[in-house]
Amino acid sequence: MTTTGEERARGLTGPWWWARWRSAALDGSLALMSAVECGAEGVPFARDAGIPLWVGVLFGVIAGSALLVRRKWPIAVVLVAIAITPAQMGFLMGVVGLYTLASCELPRRIIGALAGMSLLGTMIVTFVRVRQSMARGDLTLGDWFEPFAAVTTSLGLTAPPLLFGLYVGARRRLMESLRERADSLERELQLLAERAEERAEWARNEERTRIAREMHDVVAHRVSLMVVHAAALQAVARKDPEKAVKNAALVGDMGRQALTELREMLGVLRAGEDVVGVRRGAGVPLAAVGEAAAAAASRAVAEDGPCLSELDDLIGQSAAAGMAVELLVVGEVRSYAAQVERTAYRVVQEALTNVHKHAAGAKTHVRLAHRVSEIAMQVENEAPPEPGSASAARLPSGGNGLVGMRERVVALGGVFVSGPTDAGGFRVSAVIPAA
Structure with missing residues (x-):
């Protein structure tokens, strides 16, 4: 028996529930980390916004938990990450969301648009924060540092997950395509094997019918003549002994001819059995053996026939x-x-x-x-x-x-x-x- 690609994949990954629980555990862990990160980042956000701390922490926890649905709604996760970027929250969620979005089966224009929005939002927020820090005197670098920091930070948070997600998605699609081709090839091989068995069975049945016709012709004709001569012999045995002797000799000749032709037919069958034995000993498939035996028997009948x-x-x-x-x-x-x-x-x-x-x-x-x-x-x-x-x-x-x-x-x-x-x-x- 042969196994399909799906069965092989199931055998490598474990029981059917293993992949689901593994994915759920991974998503839960990422959502928990994102919720902790956003909750911690909600404290300075609440201070800057002038709202109670617990409100900022709760807002961060709820926003960070959006990673739980990243596989089902990757666009929503990326939009949430872009929305909370001005609050300097959701860096992990933005990276994971972009990776998930790029690896999904979505149109490239949607992926490009969302990636561009994330890049632009991160660049603007970074530029504003760096300028505010320089205005307060926290940073004493030149004016060139503001655009440099904005560009490098936005590219660092956007380009790697985007490119890696595109690579993983392309590789996943390639593996699925190869698996489908392998399954299709296995089905075709099974179909070819079944057709070969059918052809071999048809060849065997055809040869049985052909040999049965030959034996019918040999036996029916010779034995019919023998019966006719025997009936004539019975009728003239007492009246004409010489004719009776002649008929008896004819019956004997007919019998010998019938035996000779039957031996030839049996020789054909033995030749076919010898071919089967040789092919099986050589490891040839059974279908090929059946066709070879039928062909050998056909050739022998053709050569020895009247x-x-x-x-x-x-x-x-x-x-x-x-x-x-x-x-x-x-x-x-x-x-x-x-x-x-x-x-x-x-x-x-x-x-x-x-x-x-x-x-x-x-x-x-x-x-x-x-x-x-x-x-x-x-x-x-x-x-x-x-x-x-x-x-x-x-x-x-x-x-x-x-x-x-x-x-x-x-x-x-x-x-x-x-x-x-x-x-x-x-x-x-x-x-x-x-x-």
Whole structure:
């Protein structure tokens, strides 16, 4: 499992309440210090203003306590600090308020305006106080000292907190931006990992379906011919022993061919398992292992599958089983991609198997057309001798043959059509692009 940036930040700062209490404690401490400072400064202010001392102290304490709300209302804190500047109060509050204001998410023009007001107010008050001190004789420096003291004091109380606050605010925004980017990247990585798992699962399911179609074609056709020959063998065993021996030999050949093709299919599966073992041992992710196994199995099936050159043998096997079948080839014979030839072969094979199952004894026509950019095939059987009757061998049917043929052809961008004919037979047609 992965953790987001927010969870990492929470883990570094402690429980959820820790940051809040820490901020509250800091603000409370600063407000207490400011209140003590302003209360102490309220004593000379009360004497100069001619008011009771407790009134000046109370006024200073109340004004200094404004730092408690510096995070929520930083503008108000700065305005209070500017307002009590003529009374020579709130130096700590002014410094902290300017820092808080500069570090907040406020428009720069507002920050600049308030900072300028604080600078101007501090400069005027300092200038007036220094002149009054020189007039009383407390200071005996030249006239140059008045503007110098006013400028340096105002800049010293305004510029450092303002610049430091701007720096802290910019750094905070940068860290938040980086944290958001990190969280976004983690979410994208999680999404990519989920999509990779989905692609791997899709590849595995697709390969299972492909292998299931291959095994269905192998088993259904070979075993159907074996059952037909076995039924014929049972019928002629006593009447024609020589024909019975011939049929028994054909059944044996069919069985051996079925076993050979099944071994090839199992070899494909073992090759895929070997790829999985090697990739897992090398530390490759499971999604990549699944896709690699599916690709390896697909390549093995493509290399070991049948081709159109074996079509004559397929027709001969059906003819040996008692089917009246004829093959018509139109166009210039040429080679195609392995997938195209294998799919064309399987369509004809499955169509002949269906004739054995559902229209035993019906005459069948197989047409193969080599065109410029495609190859077309059609398997059509006439009406069976006894309409509505199934094969004498009572071959079972799972109903997946036509579905498998359609999936094969459509996967290559071709067109598949099947259905009964007006004469009572059945027709299977497919067109596959040559490329």
